[in-house]
Amino acid sequence: MCLHFGYYISLNSSYQHKYxxxxxxxxxxxHYTISTGGEHVDYLDWFPERLAELRAQKGVxxxxxxxxxxxxxxxxxKIENRKTMPSMAGFFYICQYLGVEPWEFLHPGIPAPQMAxxxxxxxxxxxHPQAEHIxxxxxxxIENK
Numbered sequence: 001m002c003l004h005f006g007y008y009i010s011l012n013s014s015y016q017h018k019y020x021x022x023x024x025x026x027x028x029x030x031h032y033t034i035s036t037g038g039e040h041v042d043y044l045d046w047f048p049e050r051l052a053e054l055r056a057q058k059g060v061x062x063x064x065x066x067x068x069x070x071x072x073x074x075x076x077x078k079i080e081n082r083k084t085m086p087s088m089a090g091f092f093y094i095c096q097y098l099g100v101e102p103w104e105f106l107h108p109g110i111p112a113p114q115m116a117x118x119x120x121x122x123x124x125x126x127x128h129p130q131a132e133h134i135x136x137x138x139x140x141x142i143e144n145k
Contacts, residue, residue: 048080
């Protein structure tokens with residue numbers, strides 16, 4: 001028996017991507033999944049890995065991040081080791097600290113959201129021909145992987 005309990009919907013600023021965080025009970029165990037338009041990610045397995053990945057990209061220790069968030073020194077370590085999960089408010093504070101929007105954190109297809117944001121900001125300052133040139137370079141890099 002599976003009992004669907006609730007969900008949280010997040011839209012990015014351009015309303016192009018919708019992320020649904022599902023809460024449900026299956027075989028007496030709480031499960032959380034993230035749905036990103038057909039792709040489902042197991043929240044309990046994925047979230048700690050994503051947090052560790054984004055924290056490492058920022059170059060900060062779990063202890064320093066925990067203390068910066070006003071939590072105990074072991075707060076982030078406990079999340080990354082799957083001993084606890086943040087509240088929704090805690091999740092928003094984590095995103096703010098990491099410099100990412102919640103939809104960027106939840107999007108498994110953006111491995112480096114802060115870098116992507118910085119890149120988009122820089123490209124926005126270029127002329128149209130310059131931006132086209134950058135796009136061509138990126139496409140060439142992708143094709144030659």
